[in-house]
Amino acid sequence: MTVLDTLKERGFVQQLTHEDEIAELLEKEKITFYIGFDPTADSLHVGHFLGMMVMAHMQRAGHRPICLIGGGTAMVGDPSGKTDMRKMMTQETIAYNGEQFKKQMQRFIDFSDGKALMLNNADWLLELNYVQFLREIGVHFSVNRMLTADCFKQRLEKGLSFLEFNYMLMQAYDFLELNRQCDCIMQMGGDDQWSNILAGADLIRRKESKPAYGLTFTLLTTSDGRKMGKTEKGALWLDSDKTSPYDFYQYWRNIDDADVEKCLALLTFLPMEEVKRLGALKDKEINIAKKTLAYEVTQLIHGKEEATKAQQAAEALFGGSGALDNAPTVTVPASAIGTKLLDVLSFTGIVSSKSEGRRLIQQGGLYIGDTTVGDPDFLFTADLLDNNTLLIRKGKKNYHRIVVE
C-alpha cells in the first residue's frame, strides 16, 4: 500500500493535479514536497495539525517534507477563504510567530539528518526586486484567468486589494524557489489552497520545463460543515498555555458522534481497522471511541504524560473517582475567604463578569458537589474547603478547583 493509498483511505485527499503520475511517483521515488504555514498567530492550531499529520505520513513513507514558514507571505495575507481583508501584521509579530511555529513543528516531524527541512520564505520574498519580479514571474500570470479562480470570486463581491491579489504570485514563486533550491516537486495544502498550488505547479512547468505536482487535503470541518476546532475561547491551539491539555482533551472527548471516525482517521495513527471498529460503535458505546480519540490526539500534541493527566482528571471529575490534582485549577489568596463566592468566580476568571456570574447562580447553573448554589450572595467560607480546595461545577461539565494559597 502506497502513502497515497494511505492518505486516501484515511480521508485526507481532496484534489490532485495528476492522479496517476502522482501515484506512480510516490510509489517509486522518494520525493521532496512542501506545505506552507503562514504565521498569523503565535501558535499552531488543529487545522495546521492536520497538515502536520499529512507530512508525518509522507515522511514515514520515506519522502522529505519541507515545512515552509510563511514569514514573507504573511506580510501580504492570503485572501483564500476569507471574506474580509486581513489585518496587516508587523514584521516583528510575524517573526515572533514564526519562531513559535518552528518550536511546535519540531514535535511532529523528524528534522534530524536532513530528513526534513524548515525554511522561511521571508528569506527570499522580502528582498525581491519589484520590477524584476514582475518581469520574471508576473508575465506568466493572466489576470483574466486569475479572476476566474474560486478563491478570488467571493472577494470580487466584497473587495480585494491589490496587495492580496498578489498573494497567489508569491506562493507560486515559493514553489518555484523550493523547486530550484531543494528539488521540491510537490506542494500540499488544505483544499482552499488549490488555486495557489496550481499556480505554482504551472509556473514551474513554464519556467523550468519540469513536472510539478499538487495535492490538497480535506479541511477539518464538522459533519454539518462548520470549521472544526472552534471553542468558546476561539481556536483550539496546540500551545498548552493557550489551550490547556485538559481542555484540549475535553474538546475531542465531546466531539459529535458523526465526526469520531473521521477524526480518528485524520488525527491519529491508529490502524484503519481499529478506526473503523471504533467508529462503528453505537449509542453509549461510542464514548469508548471518543476517549480513544481524545487520548490519542492529546498524546500526539502534548505527550503521553500530559495526555494521561488530562485523562485522569476527566475520569476523576466525571467518573467520580481518582485524583483531582490535574483538574483545571485556579488559586486565590487566603484573604478571599469570607468574601462572596461570586466575587471569587469573577476574580479568578471562571466567569467573565459579575453579571454573568450572578446570572449563572440565579439560573441554578453553579454547583458545589451536587447541590446548586442559588444565592448570589453565597459566601466563600473556610468550612467549604477540603484540603484548602473547593471543587465547583459550572453547568454540566465545567469543573474548577479553587485552591486557597
Next chain:
RNA sequence: GGAGGGAUUCCCGAGUGGCUAAAGGGAGCAGACUGUAAAUCUGCCGUCUUCGACUUCGGUGGUUCGAAUCCACCUCCCUCCA
C-alpha cells in the same frame, strides 16, 4: 478628482427625535431530555454596589427638555463616473 451609499451591542442585521440597552438571526451561557454526543424545547445573553444606577450605536462638536436617529466637520469602507 466628481456623484452617491454606508459605518449599530461578539458576528450578521433592523431601527430615521422620546414607548430603545436598542427587533430578528447566529454564536455563547444555563435548564430539561441524554451517552461528558447531536437534535429539540425553555430561560438568559452591556456593566455595576441589580427591584436601582451607569455606559453604548465610527470620531469630535452642535441643535433639542430629550438623539443611534437632526446639523457640521473628521476618519474608514463600498458603488458609479474620470
